[in-house]
Amino acid sequence: MPMFETILFDIADGVARLTLNRPDRLNSFTVQMHAETAEALKAVAVPGAARVLVLTGAGRGFCAGQDLSDRAVSPGGQGVDLGQSLEDRYNPLIRGLTALPLPVICAVNGVAAGAGANIALACDIVIAARSAKFIQPFANIGLVPDSGGTWTLPRHIGQARALGLALTGMPLPAEQAKEWGLIWDVADDAELAATVDALAARMAQAPTQGLARIKQAIRAGWSVPLDQQLDAERDHQRFLGHTDDYREGVSAFLEKRQPRFTGR
Known part of the structure; x- marks a missing residue:
């Protein structure tokens, strides 16, 4: 297993665990953390390496987004190409999480802010600590929500709530996030x-x-008409009907026993 400095990573018993590990900076992302996270996701994506991924943060928060000191700017100084940062690092991370051929569980153990909130929301199942908060603070520094925020928020909670969170930067408590x-x-x-x-x-x-x-079908279904989705369901079932796990599941049901799935 590779050794990392800004994340913790291991795979055991089919469970891959990736912990953002810069607790003194609320696990905010640097170029190095992006590179190490990408390396870990490559290991998870190897066929048979893992069957589920758990993503969380060390310390008192999940992730505060971008570490602004990693790309500091000053009034009157030269600007930075933030679009390139998204193209090179954040967008591949979001695409990687959503495309992984296994479930991704995010354990939000504290504040999830900026890109950190939207990285959490890119995961398949999000479970938050009761004290956790989700914050979209981009407007406070003259930016728009990124890392998929402008796509995910209105689809999950509607335009009115998405605009309210994005325009005000007000924290959303975990309980309310679940209610919404x-x-x-x-x-x-x-x-x-x-x-x-x-x-x-x-x-x-x-x-x-x-x-x-299931993950692939539901995510794709947001952007295609019903006829196309019906065809996709047909194709998924055609493939899955030939898997060992389908045969095992049916046999276990008929024999009234617990199934022993292998992932094949």
Whole structure:
């Protein structure tokens, strides 16, 4: 397993765990953290390496977004090409998380701000600590929400709420985020790790290819007409009907026993 300086990463029992590990800076992203995260996601994407990914942060927060000291600017100074930063680092990260052929669980253990909030929302299942908050502070420094924020927020919570969060930068408490449908669930702070571990263990024993196809189908369904989605469902079922896990699932159901899925 590669050694990293800004993240913690391991794979065990089918569960890959990636922890953003700059707690003194609220796990804000630097160029190095981007590079190390990308390397870890490559390892997760290797067929058979893992069956679920858990993403979280070290310390008291999940991620404060971009470390502004990593690309400091000053009034009257020369500007920076923020679009290139998105093109080279943030956009590949979001695309990588959404395209992984396995479930991605995000455990939001504290504040998730800026790109950090939108990276969390790019994951498939988000469980937040009760004390966690989601913040879109981009307007405070003259920017727009990035890392998929302008796409994800209105689709999850509607235009009015998305605009309110983005224009004001007001924090959204975890409980309200769940009520609005922005995230899947909330857990007491002390129970967050155990809650996520139990879900990850369950998914590591599930039919991996089926979960991957569910993820792919639902994400693709946001942007295609019904006829096209019906064809996609047909194609997914045609593929999955030939998998070992489908045969095992049906056999276990008929034999009234627990299935033993292998991910094949």
